[in-house]
Amino acid sequence: MPSRRRMKRRPARDEPGRENQLALMDQAGLQLLRATGRGQLMQCSWLYEHPVDMDGIRRFHQNFGHGLAGRQIERSPVPFARHRWVSSLGPPTDIHFESLRPRAHFSDWLDERSQVPVDPEHGPGWHLSVLPMTDGSTGVTLVGSHHLGDGVGALLTVVEAVTGATRDLGYPMPGSRKRFRAAMTDLRETARSAPELGRTVVLAAKLAYRQRADMTASSAPAQPHPAKGAGADARVVVPVVTAFVELTDWDACADARYGNSSSLVAGFAAKLGQHVGRRGADGAVPLIFSLNDRTTLDDTRANAMLFAHARIIPDDVASDLTDARIAIREALKKAREVPDETLQLLPLVPLVPRRALRRVAEQFLGSGAEKTVTCSNLGEVPAAVGCVDGTDAEYVLLRGVDQNVRRADIEKAGGQLVVVAGRVNGKMTISVVAYQAGEENSKARVRDLVARTLAEFGLTGEIV
Helix, strand or coil: CCCCEEEECCCCCCCCCCCCECCHHHHHHHHHHHHHCCEEEEEEEEEECCCCCHHHHHHHHHHHCCHHHCEEEECCCCCCCCCEEEECCCCCCCCEECCCECHHHHHHHHHHHHCCCCCCCCCCCEEEEEEEECCCCEEEEEEEECCCCCHHHHHHHHHHHHHCEEEECCCCCCCCCCHHHHHHHHHHHHHHCHHHHHHHHHHHHHHHHHHHHHHHHCCCCCCCCCCCCCCCCCEECCCEEEEEEEHHHHHHHHHHCCCCHHHHHHHHHHHHHHHCCCCCCCCCEEEEEEEECCCCCCCCCCCCEEEEEEEECCCCCCCCCHHHHHHHHHHHHHHHHCCCCCHHHHHHHHHCCHHHHHHHHHHHHCCCCCCCEEEEEEEECCHHHHCCCCCCCCEEEEEEEEECEEHHHHHHCCCEEEEEEEEECCEEEEEEEEECCCCCCCHHHHHHHHHHHHHHCCCCCEEC
16 A cells, blocks of 8 residues: 655645635535535545455545545635635544445445535535445445535545545634634625725626627527426436446547547537437537646645536537537637636625525526536546555546435426546546436436447447
């Protein structure tokens, strides 16, 4: 096993001079969580077909409670001020050991564990579970709040835990600020932000006027009717499946279609989007890509991301990725070079009442008029991510899932389609989260859709 060492860094700073104050996107994420009750999670899972080193699992469990996962959010005593990170080192709960189950239950077990509550403020922020199976294989799953870290942040913390390179970010202990002094400090911070807030209000007014004009000029399709009746408030677990394709097959497919691994992920997402009714009036499938904006270990934002938007016509994408490759390249270039006007409104979030935030969340999650496909391509995943016990797992599953999803909300949003992809341990792992209003939302149906879409690209894979 790798030797354990402790990486020390200067006290964490989200922004110059603000020490442990939440970055604006992280503040917005927490407030949306509180307004809607819907939590976004990261779930990383390992399937071992050889004996697992349980001592290695226990070391990983202890180590993971450092770095980005070794913290929690503490509220400001000022309602409209930004909150702060405080220290929460070490595992927040013991490892959960499940009773013996058949291998066929592995995927359902992952769903069960994904719905065990996590909370970035009240805890636990993450938990680890182990499932022994009757065929001798073992499942391990780690579930954590997206409000502690994004996909890249989660993978970084996994690598640190596997290698023993744990970090203490230097946050204060919970409750270490005296309430009156904390209120005075946060009021001063908010007052210093007044000029920025004023500029943001002006920008918000301009954007609202422009959007109103765009809506008047366009004939938007009718909105889907939200679910009604006794089941409208029911919570649903959105079906998730993961496909594994050999990297040699995946890369050969991309090359034969004048593309690369990234454009093949986008092409697959667009073709799948076509099959679940997410094609726009112009014939294109709208995709949103989350891009890593984290470049150093000193960047302690939970969600260090940019967003790129592309529209891909799915008709011929299974045979020719040229247009998809061009669309992705242009979208990534624009995301890096042109500021996202919507993100520039983030300074206003702490001042927005919860009821208004619920309406903002509806727009963020989708209104049904524009049925986007969310695509997170993690690219080449460090080999250490596949070694949670110190040895290579046969399969690594990377999923982005939600908790506490109301059926009325997801149907009002026109359903959901999320694709998370990464290259790890010699395989392309592709997780698909899919819900289509008015259809049979079963895992079996999503498996069939994924298999059908892979086949259109001449690919086959194991689907869990």
